[in-house]
Amino acid sequence: MIKYHIDKNGNRIAYKKVKGTRASVIFYGGFASDMNGTKANALYDFCQKSNIELTLFDYLGHGSSSGNFIDYTISDWHENCLEVMENLTYGKQIIIGSSMGGWLMLMTALSMPQRVSALIGIAAAPDFTEDLIFKKLSDTQKNDLSSLGIIDFPSIEEIKPQEKLSNCSYKITRDLIEDGRKNLLLDKGNINISCPVRLLHGLNDKDVPYHYSITLAEKITSNDVEIHLIKSAQHNMSDDYSLNIIFKTLRTCLKSN
Template identity: 40%
Template sequence: MSLFAAKPERLPLADGGFLAYHRSPGSGPGVVFLGGFTSDMSGVKATTLERWCRGRGQSFVRFDYSGHGASSGRFADGTIGAWAAEALEVLDRLTEGPQILVGSSMGAWLMLLTALARPERIAGLLGLACAADFTEYLLWERLDPPLRERLRRERVISLPSPYGEPYIIALNLIEEATRHRLLDRPELPIHCPVRLIHGMRDTDVPWRISVQVAERLASSDVRVMLLKDGEHTLSREQDLILLTRTLGDMLEGR
């Protein structure tokens, strides 16, 4: 049987829904993977990390936000606040002791929000193509006036995506996200080690976002790694090697 063939487990939520997840036992610090906008836990980064963590006996969790993958809920109903709260549910109920959070794109924004909410549980943060505040510059600012008016009128619209299924954009997602913006803050009181990897050919999230996040972090142990030929997904073999090597260094305290 394939390593990833087993059906996911379900974490029940207070609203009657559930989050689908896979959890591998092992030693700590544990590793939790937070995926990106419209992504799910079956992606290559999540499964590569699971295989790598199992190989070294490291505990690991990957999961789907509501409206994503195998979890319950409608994608159009999701918000940054709701998905961040779900990340906290996973941290609080599915893990023990210190954890390293690995966040991809939107997941890196949620990773930062989680670290702000549970600083005592976080041993380190590893962000890939960090999309902090992306609802502003990646969604709202890219809509021309007719599309903005249509979104205000219809509340939910569909836009083409270069990654397959169309993006479903809800006005509530954009409006609610303003409560969780990080780049407007002069400092982010996060004191753990942080590594941010970003491709300079990322046409979705500018690599300067990772630099702006690094500038605001209170931690002095922060490194930004820019890949000149890297794109947004960071899913090439060399990207995955860098991902696991960087995580290994963090786990070993280097």
């Protein structure tokens, strides 16, 4: 059942909980996704059956939470993560971050290291606003973004017919890009995270290349970092085979906690 938390600014953050005693897990979804996605629902069922505490939530401008998507940035969604951690969870958390959620889980671990026991990245996409959006814009799109403050990315005409089932057009704002630059991680010499980190990535990921996870593993200072590459998996990693690997990884993290 969906519940709502009112943050310090009066915004409504939608969330769902699974009660359990084995461990506490929080799931960070991807860009423009919500807690009713395939991975979130599968994780909800798994934790329910396994007696694992779980928190799912929607960022502002996503799903059932308040606000318009285009009004928020990475910093805002990071604040949502901290708000949920502080007010809807207790003790140390295993954070599972999918795509953009992988960026936000790293930021959370840097902001609240005392509350994080392990990280599991699913096609983690740190710095995606710069590397996977802005750098792919044409000069015309960059000019439009600068003058209009918002563009469609990718535009419908840029999507190849065979890719329309797996891609969609997003509204990208100048504020999102500029704020993303304030939160870049992969341009740093190292990322000072000391907890166990597991990075899962599909070799068939067309949206976030798997070398992102390799670069991330190199920069994280923890020695307990492992990468699991899945040859058949695409970006969403919502197929049964990938989901089972996610569950297996979570079980491993539970044993070490």
